[in-house]
Amino acid sequence: MAVNYKKGFRTYENEKFDKKVTVVGDEDDDQPDYEEIAEYVDKPSEEKKNQNKYTDWSECGTTKSRNSHKKKKSGNNKNENTKDIDLQLPTQQNLVDLKVVSRKWRTACVVSAFVYVGLTSLGVLVWLMVSTNASPCVYVQCLHNGNCSVSGDKAICNCRDGFYGLKCEGTPCVNYSCDNGGTCFLDEFQPKCACKNGFTGDHCSTTPCSISPCKHAGTCSVIGSGFSCACLNGFTGLQCESTPCVRYSCFNGGTCFLDKFQPNCTCEKGFTGDHCKIYVADFENGFDFMFIQDLDDDFDWRGHSGSTPSTSTGPSAAYKGNYYLYFETSNGNTGSIARLVSRDFIFEFPGCLKFHYHMFGSTMGTLNVYQGNRLIWRKTGNQGNQWQLAELVLQANSCNCSKIYFEAVRGTSHTSDIAIDDVEVHPSRC
Numbered sequence: 001m002a003v004n005y006k007k008g009f010r011t012y013e014n015e016k017f018d019k020k021v022t023v024v025g026d027e028d029d030d031q032p033d034y035e036e037i038a039e040y041v042d043k044p045s046e047e048k049k050n051q052n053k054y055t056d057w058s059e060c061g062t063t064k065s066r067n068s069h070k071k072k073k074s075g076n077n078k079n080e081n082t083k084d085i086d087l088q089l090p091t092q093q094n095l096v097d098l099k100v101v102s103r104k105w106r107t108a109c110v111v112s113a114f115v116y117v118g119l120t121s122l123g124v125l126v127w128l129m130v131s132t133n134a135s136p137c138v139y140v141q142c143l144h145n146g147n148c149s150v151s152g153d154k155a156i157c158n159c160r161d162g163f164y165g166l167k168c169e170g171t172p173c174v175n176y177s178c179d180n181g182g183t184c185f186l187d188e189f190q191p192k193c194a195c196k197n198g199f200t201g202d203h204c205s206t207t208p209c210s211i212s213p214c215k216h217a218g219t220c221s222v223i224g225s226g227f228s229c230a231c232l233n234g235f236t237g238l239q240c241e242s243t244p245c246v247r248y249s250c251f252n253g254g255t256c257f258l259d260k261f262q263p264n265c266t267c268e269k270g271f272t273g274d275h276c277k278i279y280v281a282d283f284e285n286g287f288d289f290m291f292i293q294d295l296d297d298d299f300d301w302r303g304h305s306g307s308t309p310s311t312s313t314g315p316s317a318a319y320k321g322n323y324y325l326y327f328e329t330s331n332g333n334t335g336s337i338a339r340l341v342s343r344d345f346i347f348e349f350p351g352c353l354k355f356h357y358h359m360f361g362s363t364m365g366t367l368n369v370y371q372g373n374r375l376i377w378r379k380t381g382n383q384g385n386q387w388q389l390a391e392l393v394l395q396a397n398s399c400n401c402s403k404i405y406f407e408a409v410r411g412t413s414h415t416s417d418i419a420i421d422d423v424e425v426h427p428s429r430c
Contacts (some may be wrong), residue, residue: 144160144168162189173191179203182196197225213239244258248275252277254266278424279343279345279425280424283421291343297339299327299338302327305324308419319422327419329416329417334412335410341403345402345403350395351426353369355423356422358421359381361411363411369406371395387421391430393430
């Protein structure tokens with residue numbers, strides 16, 4: 001509600017009026033009207049609200065009449081004339097424009113307030129910086145325990161050894177290598193490696209294979225935190241510790257060993273061959289244990305090195321090694337005998353007898369070989385001045401007929417020396 005006072009009449013305006021308003025004329029222009037207006041303006045809010053709730057023209061007129069009636073009751077005897085006049089009110093568009101302008105003003109006020117607060121804060125900050133004269137190091141954070149110093153008006157970070165960068169952000173781990181998947185970390189500003197399981201060392205370079213756990217030339221490979229061994233043929237076990245000797249037999253007291261990772265046997269004296277199954281007599285130490293002298297013969301076999309005492313007969317050296325056995329024929333008669341007897345040999349299958357013989361001389365006699373009491377080989381007469389090889393098949397047996405006899409028979413004179421060397425008995429056929 002708005003109340004305007006003009007000399008001679010009062011005007012009531014309401015924003016909801018469309019076209020007309022009732023104006024109550026006032027014939028005198030004395031002071032009581034001013035007091036009435038003031039009294040009206042200061043009325044309680046409820047009454048004001050009731051006076052401003054016009055919804056249409058007829059209600060407005062009725063209300064104005066009531067107002068006039070109240071004035072008469074209160075003792076005012078003035079004559080009031082009521083008449084309707086046409087009054088040009090603001091249009092709806094004008095009201096909308098006023099509201100838009102009002103919003104813009106409110107927005108401008110809010111923005112101005114923010115700008116003012118911002119500028120004020122900035123000014124306070126600048127004033128504080130200038131007034132306190134703070135060091136540039138206040139606004140710089142040097143990492144990894146670096147020290148800040150001022151050069152001119154600039155802050156400079158002095159980094160520890162191994163650290164670098166404007167703020168010492170670069171660490172020694174950049175140039176510190178950790179092998180095998182290790183991770184670099186700082187321990188009291190010094191680089192160290194955190195190694196995966198199974199790996200050790202300053203740089204995690206020591207692997208499970210570094211200690212060479214694979215034996216016998218096995219190849220080690222790192223598997224996770226452990227190792228695996230690829231073994232050569234014949235070797236087995238987690239570390240290739242089982243050798244082919246586990247399955248390689250050495251007989252007659254022989255011992256298996258590896259020669260270039262292949263199994264072989266070291267045989268006891270008197271044996272030879274891959275598995276020490278071959279009986280051998282090389283006569284380097286006498287008769288060894290294979291032969292003995294027969295007590296029922298005429299002469300004995302002799303061990304000798306070099307040439308025999310008689311000329312034009314006998315060998316000048318051993319076939320193998322330094323020593324050999326021979327029958328000296330300087331003494332005796334034609335047909336005199338020297339006999340060797342071997343140990344017992346029992347063969348499940350046919351075996352083999354190998355030996356080298358030397359029969360040189362113009363009056364050469366005979367060399368006989370027996371298996372038990374069976375003659376299996378004979379050679380008579382001059383065979384030349386060289387060692388010759390004989391190979392004989394031995395029968396399988398299961399009795400004492402397994403003994404082997406070498407029997408030398410003297411010729412007609414001393415030029416009939418007979419010699420043997422490198423005798424071997426094999427358990428298999430020749």
